[in-house]
Amino acid sequence: MLKKGILHPQLARVLAEIRHMDTIVIGDAGLPIPKGVERIDLGWKEGNPGYLDVLEEILKYIIVEKATFALEAKNFSLDFHNKSLELLPKEIPVDYINHVELKEQSKMAKAIILTGEFTPYTNVILVAGCAY
Numbered sequence: 657m658l659k660k661g662i663l664h665p666q667l668a669r670v671l672a673e674i675r676h677m678d679t680i681v682i683g684d685a686g687l688p689i690p691k692g693v694e695r696i697d698l699g700w701k702e703g704n705p706g707y708l709d710v711l712e713e714i715l716k717y718i719i720v721e722k723a724t725f726a727l728e729a730k731n732f733s734l735d736f737h738n739k740s741l742e743l744l745p746k747e748i749p750v751d752y753i754n755h756v757e758l759k760e761q762s763k764m765a766k767a768i769i770l771t772g773e774f775t776p777y778t779n780v781i782l783v784a785g786c787a788y
Contacts, residue, residue: 661717662713662717664696664698666696667696667698667769670694670696670766670767670769671714671717671718673766674718674766674784675784676784676785676786677783677784678766678783678784679761679764679765679766679781679782679783679784680714680718680765680766680767680768680769680781680782680784681762681765681767681768681769681779681780681781681782682707682710682711682714682769682771682779682780682782683707683762683768683769683770683771683773683778683779683780684707684770684771684773684774684775684776684777684778684779685699685702685770685771685772685773685774686774687759687762687768687770687779688759689768689770690759690762690763692763693762693763693765693766693767693768694766694767694768695767695768695770696767696768696769696770697770698710698769698770698771698772699770699771699772699773700772701772702772702774703772703773703774704772705771705772706771706772706773707736707740707771707773707775707778708736708739708740708743709771710769710771711740711743711780712743714769714782715743715744715745718782718784718785719784719785719786719787720744720745720748720782720783720784720785721748721783721784721785721786722748722749722750722751722782722783723744723748723749723750723751723780723781723782723783724750724751724752724753724758724761724780724781724783725737725740725750725751725752725753725758725777725779725780725781726752726753726754726755726758726777726779727752727753727754727755728754728755728776728777729752729777729778729779730752732776732777733775733776733777733778736775736778737777737778740778740780748785755777755779758779758781761781762781765781
């Protein structure tokens with residue numbers, strides 16, 4: 657039995673399988689899952705686990721070289737979005753696309769990790785970096 661780290665077996669496996677340039681999406685409770693993309697649903701009630709908590713924990717385990725957010729995050733949940741930016745490595749580029757395009761790009765993700773978050777537009781596409 658693991659005594660620390662990510663205890664969710666599916667999530668731990670996906671994070672261990674991520675390679676350079678693979679993408680994962682961390683999303684709110686309502687983000688649709690495209691056919692063929694692995695779904696890791698962590699949400700068990702409204703707000704739990706929260707998007708920021710999941711993002712912060714995942715960033716402890718993977719190298720991220722780029723992040724993409726929906727433009728709408730700046731308009732509908734700016735304070736929440738700014739907290740997301742504070743968690744990301746400072747040196748990585750951050751892109752913005754409209755929410756419809758974010759959902760389209762999520763079709764290429766290795767996995768989509770759903771949280772229990774009910775705050776609108778709390779979704780991010782993370783591009784994995786290389787550890788060397």
